Amino acid sequence: MPLIGVLAIQGGFEAHASVLAGLGADARRVRTPADLEGLDGLVIPGGESTPMSLGIEREGLAEPLRELAAAGTPVLGTCAGLIMLDRDHLGVLDVSSRRNAFGRQVRSFETDLDLNGAGGPMRAVFIRAPWVEEHGDGVEVLAEVEGHPVAVRQGNVTAVAFHPELSGDTRFHEWLVKR
């Protein structure tokens, strides 16, 4: 059984854990660097990026998280998790993100995304979501909304601006578990 960590400093652990369980993976709450030991993959969930970022610093998780990603472990960041991976935070993804890019509460919405090379559209739930404002050449854009990237991949790191754990479409979690 693959063992997938879900960062549990702040934000949504349960929904990711149940999707992972449905795919035959074990989910482990990650709160300290020791919790990263032996993981086959990691989810950085949605939540609030400011407290999440402070929690990562407080627990001494920033460097261990960078090392985990640099070692090739698959990482999936969702919503605030995308922000954590960007240039201004962990610096694991060569992207700049814009917080609450669609506006605040009013711009929580669902839409069908055209997902590059992933076989058919994907229903996606956006909640006060960021988008990718700018990215380096090594970043592959998997989907856009209104011309702004909302799903990107760079090697073993994938980040999406929406909540794939809430829509019932498990393709991103499958990528994580299979990789």
Ligand code: GLN
């Ligand atoms: N708006 C949040 C932030 O900027 C992210 C929202 C989410 O993760 N659903 O931190």
